[in-house]
Amino acid sequence: MIRLQKYIADCxxxxxxxxxxxxxxxxxxxxxxxxxxxGTKIDPEKDKVWVLGKAIKLSEKKVYIMLNKPKxxxxxxxxxxxxxxxxxxxxxxxFPVGRLDKDSSGLLILTNDGEYxxxxxxxxxxxxxxxxxxxxxxxSLAEIERLRRGVVILGKKTSPAKxxxxxxxRILITIHEGMNRQIRRMLEAVDNEVxxxxxxxxxxxxxxxxASGEWKExxxxxxxxx
Numbered sequence: 001m002i003r004l005q006k007y008i009a010d011c012x013x014x015x016x017x018x019x020x021x022x023x024x025x026x027x028x029x030x031x032x033x034x035x036x037x038x039g040t041k042i043d044p045e046k047d048k049v050w051v052l053g054k055a056i057k058l059s060e061k062k063v064y065i066m067l068n069k070p071k072x073x074x075x076x077x078x079x080x081x082x083x084x085x086x087x088x089x090x091x092x093x094x095f096p097v098g099r100l101d102k103d104s105s106g107l108l109i110l111t112n113d114g115e116y117x118x119x120x121x122x123x124x125x126x127x128x129x130x131x132x133x134x135x136x137x138x139x140s141l142a143e144i145e146r147l148r149r150g151v152v153i154l155g156k157k158t159s160p161a162k163x164x165x166x167x168x169x170r171i172l173i174t175i176h177e178g179m180n181r182q183i184r185r186m187l188e189a190v191d192n193e194v195x196x197x198x199x200x201x202x203x204x205x206x207x208x209x210x211a212s213g214e215w216k217e218x219x220x221x222x223x224x225x226x
Contacts, residue, residue: 001041001042001043002041002042002044003038003039003040003041004019004023004028004030004035004038004040004041004042004049005019005020005023005038006019006114006115007042007044007049007058008022008023008028008049008051008056008114009114009115009117009118010058010113010114010115011049011056011057011058011093011112011114012063012092012093012094012095012111012112012113012114013051013056013093013095014095014114015095015097015114015117015118015121016114016115016117016118017118017121018095019114020038022051022052023035023036023037023038023040024036024038027051027052028049028050028051029049029050030042030047030048030049030050031047031048032048044058061092062111062112062113062116063090063092063094063110063111063112063113063217064109064110064111064113064116064217064218064219064220065088065090065094065109065110065111065215065216065217065218066107066108066109066205066207066210066215066216066218067084067087067088067107067108067109067110067210067214067215068105068106068107068108068207068210068211068212068213068214068215069084069087069100069104069105069106069107069108070087070105070212070213071102071103071104071105072102072103073086073087073102074102075096075099075100075108081102084096084108084110087213087215088110088215092112093112094110094111094112095110095111095112095117096108096109096110097109097110097111097116097117097120097121097202098120098121098178098202099178100199101181103197104197104198104199105196105197105198105199105212106131106132106197106198106199106200106207107199107200107201107202107205107206107207108199109202109205110215116220120202120203121178123176123177123178126176127176127202127203128174128175128176128201128202128203129174129175129176129178129199129201129202130172130173130174130199130200130201130202131172131173131174131175131183131197131198131199131200132166132170132172132197132198132199132200133170133171133172133173133183133187133194133196133197133198134169134170134194134195134196134197135169135170135171135187135192135193135194135195136169136192136193136194136195137169137192138168138169139163139165139171139190139192143190143192144163144165146189146190147161147163147173147186147190148160148161148162148163151186151189151190152189153179153182153185153186153188153189154179154180154185156179158175158177158179158182158186159175159176159177161173161174161175161186162174162175169195173186183197184197204220204221205218205220
């Protein structure tokens, strides 16, 4: 017996956190009955599970993909605009590990491994995310120190960040949180503006020389340790 949200994540439908949202919002059925309780456990060998009206089952092959997302593409599966799923073609059902907003580019990981996605996104693991950022004007030493100590955005103080100045209007910033549009809001907090934002690393996974719009499969060391 396993928890329903873990089973949904293991099937490659969504991360465990997103699976919990689907359950709470009455989007999941087990054996024809709508489930709303997060503590629900199922027997994968006997129980039938539907998510958003579609039957799901475990995928035998775990897939890990790194994509260099171009600007202008959304990470949602909704077909209102161009999405990352217009770029990545695979027979497995995959979902993004975290987000990159439409106006940002760079490294995005996609997988059908719910456990791996949960480890990469959960705050307690503190996986670093590194961004190459072009800014509207040079930062003063006092502003850099403020960013390093943490600034208040969305009513919460950010954790200390690593800031490296590459040129007067280009910085490398490293954080381990995942607030909505965090880098942009951090720069706004010191009266600056992001002109261009590109994520180049998530934990051990580096973008390196992957061209914009290209993707490739990889094997994370965390998966090899299981």
